[in-house]
Amino acid sequence: MVCFRLAPVPGFGLLLLCLVLGAVSSYALELNLTDSENATCLYAKWQMNFTIRYETTDKHNKTVTISDLGAAKYNGSSCGDDQNGPKIAVQFGSGFSWIVNFTEEETSSYSIDSISFSYNTNDSTTFPDAKEKGVFTVSDRVAVRVPLNDIFRCNSLLTLGKNDVVQHYWDVHVQAFVQNGTVSTKEFLCDKDKTLTTVVPIIPTTVPSPTPTPSPKEKPEVGSYSVVNSNGTCLLATMGLQLNITHDKVASVININPNTTNFTGSCHPQTALLRLSSSSIKYLDFVFAVKNENRFYLKEVNVSMYLVNGSVFSIANNNLSYWDAPLGSSYMCNKEQTVSVSGAFQINTFDLRVQPFNVMEGKYSTAEECSADSDLNFLIPVAVGVALGFLIIVVFISYMIGRRKSRTGYQSV
Template identity: 85%
Template sequence: MVCFRLSPVPGSGLLMLCLVLGAVSSYALELNLTNSEKATCLYAKWQMNFTIRYETTNNSHKTVSISDFGAATYNGSFCGDDHNDPQIVMQFGSGFSWIVNFAKESSSYLINSISFSYNTSDTTTFPDAKKKGVLTVNDSVGFQVPLNDIFRCNSLSTLEKDNVVQHYWDVHVQAFVQNGTVSTKEFLCDKDKTLTTTVPVIPTSVPSPTTTPTPKEKPETGSYSVTSSNGTCLLANMGLQLNITQDKVASVININPNTTNATGNCHSKTALLRLSGSNIKYLDFVFAVKNDNRFYLKEVNVSVYLVNGSVFSIANNNLSYWDAPLGSSYMCNKEQTVSVSGAFQINTFNLRVQPFSVMEGKYSTAEECSADSDLNFLIPVAVGVALGFLIIVVFISYMIGRRKSRTGYQSV
């Protein structure tokens, strides 16, 4: 734990800011802000990353992902007093800052707004940016939480504005902590409520749609990757077919890898692959480590523009697919179905993924799915059966030939 002593604030005494940085459990960041009596007054832990699209000097566009917060500082973070509302103020990288503002009402508090600033004069992150200087994106949130509750949102939340996409997940936050004790009573975001009450973990069947979708041909296989400061950290090859049912109307969408962008991030215990395109707002595959020796697909989040102009969005963070040992990849050449909910399934083809322990940008030895293993087993069995049948045919032909030969040499 690292503590920063801040300057005195009128009416609040001397504040101590204590930080726990790095991957604590599965969390990238954790903040415990205390008051003059060393009692917790604001608590938060969360994961996040940012994707920034900027114009280059040759009038093209590039995208950068920001997910390294290892050297973050929190100078200016504040519990609040009679005249000022609480803030989380975070600085990281070269000229990045992130501010969350809270506000108090009679029996609740607001996660009021989020501000993110970045400096395109930083030639390391934006080496060829056309416009130089500090740019700020302000997003009004206005999320209301009961005063004595801790807000929880394990699902992925996204803010998009002015060429900046902000991703948040595994969020726990409580402003105005009462009596120095963080509450155990959780107030869930809508996505977590949906997953808890309506989204089945692994549904056994899909509701029959009123309209039968037009059959689609097999989707093209795409190659996707995620890069961190240490090089390629996630690899994925797969053909993807989305099956969506909304208002009893079924749709089938094949993802075209040639028009699909891949971003994401990698951490020690979690990894994210985000796909986006002209008709796909986002399709997220979130991987996790279990038992310190295996990985699996834990979560899928999707938001897709349908042909009727509506938007279909759903999430499930309680999946269990594509299980394989750490240090290896997972492979399934045969068609496989990931059931995210009763209304949304993903068919995969020629699948191979490795979200952890990628060495030199190459796949490690693959663990095959049971469908492929069964196929590999059946091939030699089929060959053996065919050979056995051939031997029987030859043997019968030989016996028939001998019988005819004996018949021709009978005495008269």
């Protein structure tokens, strides 16, 4: 725990800001504000990331995903006073800031009032070729009302989208007006968590029908995708993609058609992004990262898409570990592979080859094959050897039979 001493605040004396980072994962944030009596007055724990789309100087659209919040600061966070409500303020990266405001509605409830997010395109590392330079802010009215003595909880993914920014939140726990310095154990659930946890008792009168399983689909068409920056092609991907979705107990399989799919992305020294989109897919993000300074892997997948019934399906997972290969090479797997993003969303890949870093002259480097392909390559010579051995045995037996017949024909009378 790290504590910062802030300036005196009317009604609260001298505040101590205590921060605990990484309690849930490397991208989880946990904030504990205490007053001069060392009593907790605001508590929050949550995870979040941001996807920003911007226009480049050559009039193309690029996207960047901001998920590394490990060096976050909390300057300006406050438990509030008689004039202002509580506020959580977070600063991270180069010019990113995020603020959520709370308002006491009455003596029995408070509201998570509004959320604002600011980013600075003057940051040449994150936005190396942005056409418009400056600080941009998006604000969203949330207005979620919570009982005063409850802690708000939402483990499900929450998505806010406005202008060119998509915000994701999950594993959220927050109590803005902590009573008597003790964080409540009574939870107020968001609507998505209520749907997941509420169980309606059913008295069956007939044998229940099983959940329908999707009919197998044919192998998807293989598409070629790339990302270009000021230095040329920086990311290459070739793959057939099949999405497996379970929503409201209905399973479906969707093949991505590369002929109707748009692709953009961005490349940085430690991360690279490939974003796919179409008329039904708002975005499907593949985020790659460098580990140990000598290998790359698929670290994150984010998806938001429109289903047939008109609802929006959104999932994010930034703790994956797939497609691992050395830097300077590509990763290849011709056999079908499954990327398990969540229990409700998996991606099947076919004829996969990716290289998100160190692309030279727009061409793939030597590939590191997946174990499934390696096993296949090992079995082929074994099978050929067995076949040749069998053929030799057949020839030998035929020779012995022929020789025996020849000897029989020359016996004396």
